Amino acid sequence: MPVQRVRNVGTEPAIFTAGRVVGRFVSGRPMDGVPRSNATFTQRGTKSLIPHRDRPSRWMQLPGWQRAAWRAGFTVPTLTTPVGLWVAPIATYTADGALTAGLTAWGTWRTRRAMQLRKLNKEWVKPLHYALHSVIGQEYGIRPSDYLRVPLDLWTNEETAMRVDLPAGFNGDGKLRDSVERIISEKLALPDLRLSWNLAGGEPHIIVRQAPRPPDKAKFLDYLPLIDAAPDSAPLLGIGHHGSPVSVDLDTESPHILVSMSTGGGKSVLLKTIAIQALRRGGFVVICDRKRVSHKWTHGIPGIEYNRDIAEIHNATLRVAAEGERRFAVIQQAIEQGIDLETLDLGPRIFLLMEEMNATVKKLESHWAKVRPNGAQRQSPAIEALGEILFMGREAKIHVIAVGQLMTAKALGGPEMRECFSTRILARYSRNAWKMLVPEVWPPPKAFRKSGRVQVVLAGEAHETQVLFATDQEAREWVLSGPTITRAVPVTVPTAPADGEPLSEPVSVPTSQDGSYLGNSPGTVPGDVPAAFIGYTDRPPGMVRPNLHVIKGGTGFPESMGDDELIGLREACQVLIPNVSLESARAARKRDDEFPNPVTKGSGGEHLFRKTDLIRWARNRKRATG
Template structure:
């Protein structure tokens, strides 16, 4: 062998030894990071630890065989446990990641472009889909493993974790103060992330990638976002955030004091954020389209009680009696017969027309008076009843079109200055039901629940249609072509009637007790109304000394305590005895 050949062999041996000790692939391939694992490969430090640690462990066992038995057994158990986890990751990658990458590469038509794909195992039901039925032998091994081996393997990690939690509890007062200096980071949940080593992808390519991701990874209802600034193209698919499962009177009471007269709280949206409708900024009229049992009357009730609480008026056209909560309430005109509906619509149109005439000579911020809300229940049937009623009473020379239907159309074309708003409710809000397509265009706020594809395309074709939810009270509020998912607040009849009472001080706090049908009163209110027979000072003394059946405090109005009328009457009766 010549000196040149032996020198080449030594060079090759030196390179192999260097690669072996540094954790590089022995095949000579490059591009595998030292700290981050490559595609289906170990990271450099992991490979280095195995190559150096295994011979060292073998030497220790050979030198001290008896002393090393327990250590070897534990290391073998840990290795088996890690191998099992790694096998699960390999199965997950072979099932979802590798086939998806194989489909994306040729579809993009870009050669030598590296594409990385991360799929979170906690996304949807991806991991449970890989589970297979166990044989009796596998079940026996699993039971023995969980009974005898797993407690030993988990003892040390669990105690270390508990020690870490204890230390974190000790230093929490300090770390909490440090949060003031930290910048809020992006909170990312389970997601799919794709990175392509190319500066730009066309719209067609992005749509193709999105279609492949949706087809190859079985997770529904994902939110897609693309980022093409920089040298790489990044895409992310995250699970759509959902509103809470239920919203009640507590949330409504929390937000009412902060609302303007033209703003109305509807419910909670994604991330438990409040959803507020504005009849001044968004639209003067609201269209509600939903299937049977979706909660159309509850939606209308939420708006109506807020109008009544602020001193407004509500006109309800309801043939089937869906709003019994509003019967005999001040400020409510409840129309169940066609004649009543006919007269109420004509009167509302006259008021709106008068207000518009007066607005010409007033300032821009002129207030025409209390807000009037007209709730048209089951508009598909109501229009037919009004037309039939007019056909019966129409005299010779009267117009063929019902004046009530014409008045409804006029109200829809009235501006915001009149403060007369229509809330139209129908299962299918067609143009014929509302008086034509031009009249339907006046509904800037459109609310849908349990909708069909036809209903969505008819009302909001400019917005992409999300999947309809079967959760009761779950609505899609569409404003300006943007759909917002909302869990609408649910109120009982007693809560609605209590909230509908006019309050003169809406910004000074609201009573939290709205479960009864009694009036909420301060001591001074009760004395002025004749409920309490004493003077204010005497009533305060009786409260301080617990004389008689002292009423319980039910809330606050400013600094004054609130009590129910029934409790105050019982207190007065006990004092007389």
């Protein structure tokens, strides 16, 4: 037990007592003379000198000069103000007003900073402290702020640095240093760091900086060599740390991509980047866009099918699923005949771009409820077809890019369908959205407000990426200047099995021979129902083979022209598309690149068109109102 000195203050002159009190007050020492920490006049206290306390109070942790400054700051104005009001009131009011304004501004800044630091400490600094302090050998009871200096802009400014103070006797080997680097990287969600170890002298420490971040803007045309060098199955998405290219191999890593971004995050820019690379390499792009105008650059580009109306989206999803079934039948035949699958030409890659999935899935369900005949299944065949595409996409070279603001399991038709997306791209995400979609990467990296700055998450790792940006004009010129846009596809449609059994369970879908409208949604016309959902032996008479086709100027999947009913333009404007006048149709045929080509000529030299093509054009045609 320490020996306490007892001083008889009754015999000590009062002037000595007053001098001792003033000295303690000015020097910042405790007024009773009993130290509570190891703080000095210039050094901050780190240990408590009271046996039953683990750490000193915040006041006793302050160095002596700071405690003295706080005392003087409150005492001097309090004592001098009454005298000043008596001697010089105007000057006193002015000085007190300036002092009050300054203290108010300083207090506001301190309060705001304290709130920011509180959030920083709770989310980042304390978790790092709990994992790191015992590894580097810091003493028990030390506070995170005593040895961790984490700036607020560490995640956004690569010029800033973080400092980690080490114990005086620290002399870690290479393995320990690797552990420290791994802990800092994982706890701060910074995948690429540069650590500078300074162990000389009595204050060893680590300086932590980020590696060079992705560029603020990645222009598409500036990275053409990287784009041309990328394989057919791995389109370049953007640029990451150190200027490294970021891509996802759709054949070996992830056949489908999930994109979750709020408004303004760059969804359309990302889809444009993927689509133009697919088109340049001879791929086929099917866009389902309820907003109708998300991709203006696609107008007149061959190799693209743009579906805007919900009935068109419904039918397009079924056709893509049917094409997948056809390709699997071709693969099966090749296996049975001993053909090397590496040399088998299934056709071009198909990219199904599903915009605004949160609203589209609801609309598909509502559309099917309106047109569903009695006795048919309750689940929308389009949602079922989307699930089939997700489960079979890799071998059939069919890839889904699903986009939404918050990609819940319901927005994709179920949790099992969402699990088909191995690659997930997020931007402007909330903490809850990150936890729902990629809980294996924790804590979540800071979200950026910058458009096009995304996190590409694959195999449990997040890669900060700046998405490639191309203007609409650049995208069109680059695609149209390519050597191939879409390739003709040798189609081998499988025949029905010998026993006459259908390839799948039949589903009745309403058809409309004259293109009439059912309620507010166009009816499903012949040719839009795929064999994936109707057996070949149960097809309605006159139904054409389920094949994709492209807009004017493209060469897509060959179609059987004899099964679809043909019609002249005058008759079509009277009975098939009565909302379009003959003059408007003739003018559109000259000006509109999406107007269908005539199939043949009838009696008298009149051009004949497919009914399905005219209905599609009338449904999606551009109007002056946008």
